Amino acid sequence: MAGKGPSRFGIVVFPGTWSDRDCFYALAHILKQDVRYIWHKETDLSGYNCVVLPGGFSYGDYLRPGSIACFSPVMSEVKRFAREGRMVIGICNGFQILCEAGMLPGVLLPNCHLRYCCQWVYLKAEGPDSAFTSRRNAKVLRMPISHYEGNYYAPPDILEELEAEHRVAFRYSTPEGRIESEVNPNGSLNNIAGVLNKRRNVLGMMPHPERACEQLLGSADGNLVWQSIMNAI
Amino acid sequence: MQDTLKQALDNVALSSEEYFLIVSRLGREPNEVELGVLGTLWSEHCAYKHSRPLLKLLPTTGKGVLTRTGEENAGAVDIGDGLCLIMKIESHNHPSAVEPFQGAATGVGGIVRDIFALGGRPIALLNSLYFGPLAESHNRYLFDGVVRGIASYGNCLGIPNVGGGVFFSSSYSDNPLINVMCVGIANAGSITRSRGKASDVLILAGSATGRDGIYGASGLASRTFESEAEMRSTVQVGDPFMEKILMEACLKLVELGLVSGIQDLGAGGISTALAESASRSECGVMIDISRMRKREESMSPYEVLLSESQERMLLLVPPRNEEKVKSVFQDFGIPASSVGFLTSDSKFRVKEGEKVVAEVPVELLVNPPTYELKTRKKIAPERIDFLPDISPPEVEEVFMRVLSSPNLASRKWVFTQYDHQVGVNTVVPPGSDASCLRIKGGDKAIALTCDGNGRYCHLDPYVGGMMAVAEACRNLACVGAKAIAATDCLNLGNPEREEIYYQLKSVIRGIGRACRVLDIPVVSGNVSLYNEMKGRAIYPTPVVGVVGVARIKSICTPHFKSEGDQVYLLGKEKEGIDGSEYLELRWGKVGGKVSIDMGTEKKLCRLLLLLIRRGIIKSAHDVSEGGLVCTLAECCILGGIGFEGKWDIQSRIDSYLFGESPSRAVVSLSPDKTFELERMAQTYNIPLKRLGEVKGNRFILPFIDLPLARLSSSWYGGLEKALSAS
Numbered sequence: 023m024a025g026k027g028p029s030r031f032g033i034v035v036f037p038g039t040w041s042d043r044d045c046f047y048a049l050a051h052i053l054k055q056d057v058r059y060i061w062h063k064e065t066d067l068s069g070y071n072c073v074v075l076p077g078g079f080s081y082g083d084y085l086r087p088g089s090i091a092c093f094s095p096v097m098s099e100v101k102r103f104a105r106e107g108r109m110v111i112g113i114c115n116g117f118q119i120l121c122e123a124g125m126l127p128g129v130l131l132p133n134c135h136l137r138y139c140c141q142w143v144y145l146k147a148e149g150p151d152s153a154f155t156s157r158r159n160a161k162v163l164r165m166p167i168s169h170y171e172g173n174y175y176a177p178p179d180i181l182e183e184l185e186a187e188h189r190v191a192f193r194y195s196t197p198e199g200r201i202e203s204e205v206n207p208n209g210s211l212n213n214i215a216g217v218l219n220k221r222r223n224v225l226g227m228m229p230h231p232e233r234a235c236e237q238l239l240g241s242a243d244g245n246l247v248w249q250s251i252m253n254a255i
Numbered sequence: 256m257q258d259t260l261k262q263a264l265d266n267v268a269l270s271s272e273e274y275f276l277i278v279s280r281l282g283r284e285p286n287e288v289e290l291g292v293l294g295t296l297w298s299e300h301c302a303y304k305h306s307r308p309l310l311k312l313l314p315t316t317g318k319g320v321l322t323r324t325g326e327e328n329a330g331a332v333d334i335g336d337g338l339c340l341i342m343k344i345e346s347h348n349h350p351s352a353v354e355p356f357q358g359a360a361t362g363v364g365g366i367v368r369d370i371f372a373l374g375g376r377p378i379a380l381l382n383s384l385y386f387g388p389l390a391e392s393h394n395r396y397l398f399d400g401v402v403r404g405i406a407s408y409g410n411c412l413g414i415p416n417v418g419g420g421v422f423f424s425s426s427y428s429d430n431p432l433i434n435v436m437c438v439g440i441a442n443a444g445s446i447t448r449s450r451g452k453a454s455d456v457l458i459l460a461g462s463a464t465g466r467d468g469i470y471g472a473s474g475l476a477s478r479t480f481e482s483e484a485e486m487r488s489t490v491q492v493g494d495p496f497m498e499k500i501l502m503e504a505c506l507k508l509v510e511l512g513l514v515s516g517i518q519d520l521g522a523g524g525i526s527t528a529l530a531e532s533a534s535r536s537e538c539g540v541m542i543d544i545s546r547m548r549k550r551e552e553s554m555s556p557y558e559v560l561l562s563e564s565q566e567r568m569l570l571l572v573p574p575r576n577e578e579k580v581k582s583v584f585q586d587f588g589i590p591a592s593s594v595g596f597l598t599s600d601s602k603f604r605v606k607e608g609e610k611v612v613a614e615v616p617v618e619l620l621v622n623p624p625t626y627e628l629k630t631r632k633k634i635a636p637e638r639i640d641f642l643p644d645i646s647p648p649e650v651e652e653v654f655m656r657v658l659s660s661p662n663l664a665s666r667k668w669v670f671t672q673y674d675h676q677v678g679v680n681t682v683v684p685p686g687s688d689a690s691c692l693r694i695k696g697g698d699k700a701i702a703l704t705c706d707g708n709g710r711y712c713h714l715d716p717y718v719g720g721m722m723a724v725a726e727a728c729r730n731l732a733c734v735g736a737k738a739i740a741a742t743d744c745l746n747l748g749n750p751e752r753e754e755i756y757y758q759l760k761s762v763i764r765g766i767g768r769a770c771r772v773l774d775i776p777v778v779s780g781n782v783s784l785y786n787e788m789k790g791r792a793i794y795p796t797p798v799v800g801v802v803g804v805a806r807i808k809s810i811c812t813p814h815f816k817s818e819g820d821q822v823y824l825l826g827k828e829k830e831g832i833d834g835s836e837y838l839e840l841r842w843g844k845v846g847g848k849v850s851i852d853m854g855t856e857k858k859l860c861r862l863l864l865l866l867i868r869r870g871i872i873k874s875a876h877d878v879s880e881g882g883l884v885c886t887l888a889e890c891c892i893l894g895g896i897g898f899e900g901k902w903d904i905q906s907r908i909d910s911y912l913f914g915e916s917p918s919r920a921v922v923s924l925s926p927d928k929t930f931e932l933e934r935m936a937q938t939y940n941i942p943l944k945r946l947g948e949v950k951g952n953r954f955i956l957p958f959i960d961l962p963l964a965r966l967s968s969s970w971y972g973g974l975e976k977a978l979s980a981s
Contacts, residue, residue, distance in 0.1 A: 037496070037499075037500045037503075037587060037588060038411070038496050038499050038500065040412070040413025040499070040677055041413075041677065043678070044677065044678065044679045047679055047695070048679070051695075077677075078413060079410075079411045079495070079496065079499070081496060082411065082494070082495065082496025082497075082499075083411075083496075084496070137403075137406075137672050138406045138407075138410055138672045138673070138674070139671055139672070140410075140670075140671055140672070140673060140674045140675055140676060141671050166676050168410075168674045168676060168677065170410075230676075232679065233676050233677075233679055235679075236679075238682055238693065238807070239676070239679060239681065239682065
């Protein structure tokens, strides 16, 4: 990226968000990008190259994850931002919010075992590379998940469309990259861990790339997602 | 005495002697509201009536200690680079026995508020849980509910839950123990102490005040019951979302320097918070309860003052900052109202509108009587020296039973339900001897653990107290961290019984002695008494949480690393089966005599630290529950690699393999480093024995030859198997 300055990332903070600081650390301190927090009441996204909707429990998520956050003032701007073709990544609660806001198809149901689940998973990215996965170099990625509602569901026709259009960005896999039900941590249909919108500029994923940016913490594979975004901007 | 007065005293758990003491110090009879407030502040839970004189036996000062133990919401210790750690452990036993999910959840809430009350950002939670055997369905219900409650509340806050322990014994069947520890980080120079000046405004922020939790402190936690259902309505319901935004708002206020003090509303609600803030500020206090937000109309002053509704904070604010503080809360969407102010007299004065409903000296509230009771030494523990040794053909089967027993099996089922990674600091996740978190922006890491074995304390409360501290420090040493400060939670039965008071005193003496030898100040703590039902008390169970400091570059983990590495035992090789898991599992006995030599322990910890810092050893694992054989098995399972060790056992086989005597650790290292290990062990005068080498995919020991895969599946699946049994 010679000659190109750092990209500007905006991290949206809802009341109850908690991955905001982790995303900030990864992007600002490890990847040396220009990063700002965006409080949920703000409505000006001009100047950002990518908006991050981080994990957490927005508004406590007592009703249903993301069901209140999707009505926050900032969200109508995030929708416009995406319509303009700019990049939006929703992680964990961010994925749930994107689904609630209708920016991605499907829903995240409670895990099939009805327990919160924090563990490492392996992820396979298939099909033609998206702007979020171009740097993966055919690698199986290792990242953590941490959620109660990560069980991806979409009606059969939508699911078929997602698959036909290669919009499943990540699937839970074995370390070797095989897609098996034994390694599905939450009951997601087709082992789906992340999906893209039609235009492929919006990604929602349950695993946390920001928690996998240093070997010290167990994996640096998350950087490949961020670097793909930086490359695409 | 009139029946109505008797009833009123009974409601607040005050004795008639205490009542007459109040009358004489006050110079009149207290009214009903005053009596309620006094009962709460003088309760065992708030006042430590029975334990305060004994707690003076603990060392509380030392290098880097920034707080005076017992005078703040939590303790703080300097870790260099301008940073300090704030730490505390607290019990939520009684509420969790009544309603496990909310009881445990609000336990997390309370301890977290204690940490950010000092201006520290909470960075880690730990919890030590004790239940009755999982064979009983009620215990499974409690265990499951408690874990879900902790997960539901802690995960919502975005604070990683990185460790602790779970222990099962019939001693805890009616009285589960839920001890929650929180550690926070702050700039060493900017700890917020709950001290204000006269005319400072009192702002109450967070949830509205409801009728929940009345008598929580005076009733539920300060006496014994025949039935837990009696007190169900005293348990509160948590709102972790409010807690999360309250935490962010309070940390923002500290950052902006707008407040003189922050005080959590915990046991005793607003009454305790006001009295403690006034006392620390050396002021009086005036509050108008009609300005407090309430959940229900027509709450009486008595109810408002004693309510233990969760997620409320009291802020002491210089008048010039009042509006700024309110606007910060408004931005976070948190209701906040000015309810009173600190005064220059020394009265605790409560008004409802213009009407004064209570007025007593602050000094009377915060200086309850303390009691030193008589002690009676318990009868000697059961003898076990007549038990026959295990016969060689039985060893494999018994080993597998011990390894997969609920007390030994992997805790993965528990800690995967907790977010243990949020914050991106978790370098060593739960499942090791201690968990490690890096401190961003430097080369330091902190290590955390909490330990305590009620069985050992039952056999000898003094030795058991020492062993709890020793094990915690050894666990830290095994990851390469030097212990710097401790926090303790003492869980016992009814102290008004002589043998329980003896246990309390002995446990404290033991902890004090071990902390002195190992040079660790006890910077905060909590006492939970009356853990008994129908006259049957729990094992005396001190839970000791210790934090240590390590270097990120030299952190050690327990698992074996590579084929060909040599495996050694540091410490004495032959010890008894006294108080062991094996003894209870195989013979159904909790007996024998436990002992520890603190001098040896100290040397072992130092040696382990040096071996790790000099890069001599590749793994270290403390020998504890399950004995040497289970320690070795865990090293293999966690590393996914086998072990082969062949030697003659000259003594009793069971004692050699399953004995749990302290001050021992298993280490592994590459063959070219063994000379250095031998030299250093000799220097420190720690016995050293070569056990074998890391090899293949079998687990081979005298009388044991099993495939590692079998050990793995039993160990990982042990807890779930016990839970699914019906």
